[in-house]
Amino acid sequence: MRDLLANRVKTLTPSSTLAITAKAKELKAQGIDVIGLGAGEPDFNTPQNILDAAAQSMAKGFTKYTPAGGLPALKQAIIDKLSRDNHLSYKPNEIIVGIGAKHVLYTLFQVILNEGDEVIIPAPYWVSYPEQVKLAGGIPVFVESTSEQNYKITAEQLRNAITDKTKAVIINSPSNPSGMVYSREELTELASVAVEKDILIVSDEIYEKLLYNGLEHFSIAQLSDEVKTQTIVVNGVAKSHSMTGWRIGYAAGNAEIIKSMTDLASHSTSNPTTTSQYATIEAYNGPQDSVEEMRRAFESRLEVIYPKLSAIPGFKVLKPQGAFYLLPDVSEAALKTGFDSVDDFVSALLTEANVAVVPGSGFGVPSTIRLSYATSLELLEEAVRRMDNYVKSKWQD
Structure with missing residues (x-):
C-alpha cells in the first residue's frame, strides 16, 4: 500500500504532558493510587457567573x-x-x-x-x-x-x-x-x-x-x-x-x-x-474575584511545597515566580538511584512510587522534571512524600 501519511506529520512528537496525564488516568482506572502532577490546568471549576452566562446564552438561542x-x-x-x-x-x-x-x-x-x-x-x-x-x-x-x-x-x-x-x-x-x-x-x-x-x-x-x-x-x-x-x-x-x-x-x-x-x-x-x-x-x-482567589491558592501551595521538594536528595529547585509549575533538576537523584536518564527515573516514579510527573526532555531540559501544583495541597504533600521515600530507598553512594 502507498504511504498514507504526509511528511509533515511523520516527525511530530506527541505532547509529553498529555501523554503522562493519559497514562496516569489509565493506571487510576486499574485501581492504582496514582497522584498525577502532569496536568497543566487549574483544579478549580469555572466560576459560577461564567457558567450562568453560558447557560443564559444557550437559553436565548445564541447557538x-x-x-x-x-x-x-x-x-x-x-x-x-x-x-x-x-x-x-x-x-x-x-x-x-x-x-x-x-x-x-x-x-x-x-x-x-x-x-x-x-x-x-x-x-x-x-x-x-x-x-x-x-x-x-x-x-x-x-x-x-x-x-x-x-x-x-x-x-x-x-x-x-x-x-x-x-x-x-x-x-x-x-x-x-x-x-x-x-x-x-x-x-x-x-x-x-x-x-x-x-x-x-x-x-x-x-x-x-x-x-x-x-x-x-x-x-x-x-x-x-x-x-x-x-x-x-x-x-x-x-x-x-x-x-x-x-x-x-x-x-x-x-x-x-x-x-x-x-x-x-x-x-x-x-x-x-x-x-x-x-x-x-x-x-x-464580570467580577474578577475568582481570578485572585485561584492565584492566592496557588501561591499558598507553592510556599508549602517548595521547601519540601527542595529537601529531596538530588533535587535542585528554583523557586518559580509565576504559573503553577516547578522544574527541579533531578539529574543527581536519577543517577544516584540507578537510572541512566531522567526519563527512566520518571517512568519508575510512575510505576513504583505511583507519582506522575512530566520528563523535562519534552521541554528541552532533559535533566529536569515538571510538576504541576494545580492540585490539592494534601495530594501535593503526599506526592512529595512518596518521591522522597523512593529516592532515599534507592540511593546509592
Whole structure:
C-alpha cells in the first residue's frame, strides 16, 4: 500500500504532558493510587457567573455560527481587558478569537512562516512550540538557558541566534515549564534586538494572572509603539479563569496578520464555539474575584511545597515566580538511584512510587522534571512524600 501519511506529520512528537496525564488516568482506572502532577490546568471549576452566562446564552438561542474571528462583543471585551490590565490599545481588526491559545499559535505560525523560516525558541519551552513551527514549514532554533540564568535567555544570546532566515522569537512569560518571569529591563533588552533585526515577537502571556510575591505582569508590547507593532500578543481564559475545556484564546497585533489568521480560520474551524465565546465575555466583563482567589491558592501551595521538594536528595529547585509549575533538576537523584536518564527515573516514579510527573526532555531540559501544583495541597504533600521515600530507598553512594 502507498504511504498514507504526509511528511509533515511523520516527525511530530506527541505532547509529553498529555501523554503522562493519559497514562496516569489509565493506571487510576486499574485501581492504582496514582497522584498525577502532569496536568497543566487549574483544579478549580469555572466560576459560577461564567457558567450562568453560558447557560443564559444557550437559553436565548445564541447557538449558531459567529464570525470566524470571534463575536464583536467578545473582541470588545478583549480590547477592554488589554486596555485595563495591560495599558495596550487595539482595534477590532487587530484581534482574533480562536479555539484556545494553542490553536491561535498554530494558526499564527501557519500564516507567518514560509518553508525554511526560522523561529527562535528559548529553552525550556512549552512542548507545542517546536511542533507547531515544524508543521508550518519552519525551523525551530533553540536557545538554551540554564538554572543559573533563571531559565531566561539574554539579549546577547538572542542576537547570536538571529540569521537572515529568522522570522520570529517566542517569549513566554510567565513561563511554562519554569515559572520564571522576565523583568521589564530584560524584556527591554530583548525587544531592542528584535526591533533592530526586524523580527516578530510572539508574546505568549497565558499565565499573566498567576504571579507571586507581589510581582505584576508586564507585556513586552507595553514597551513602546515600535515594539507593539512587531509583537503578537497571545492570551486566553484557560488558566486565568479555569476555562481550559472551553477552548477560547486570542491574538492581538498587526492587522494584516490578524486578517490572514481570520481567513485561515474561516476555512478550518468556521468559528470558536459560540457558547464559549459568551462565557468568555462574562469572564472578562464580570467580577474578577475568582481570578485572585485561584492565584492566592496557588501561591499558598507553592510556599508549602517548595521547601519540601527542595529537601529531596538530588533535587535542585528554583523557586518559580509565576504559573503553577516547578522544574527541579533531578539529574543527581536519577543517577544516584540507578537510572541512566531522567526519563527512566520518571517512568519508575510512575510505576513504583505511583507519582506522575512530566520528563523535562519534552521541554528541552532533559535533566529536569515538571510538576504541576494545580492540585490539592494534601495530594501535593503526599506526592512529595512518596518521591522522597523512593529516592532515599534507592540511593546509592
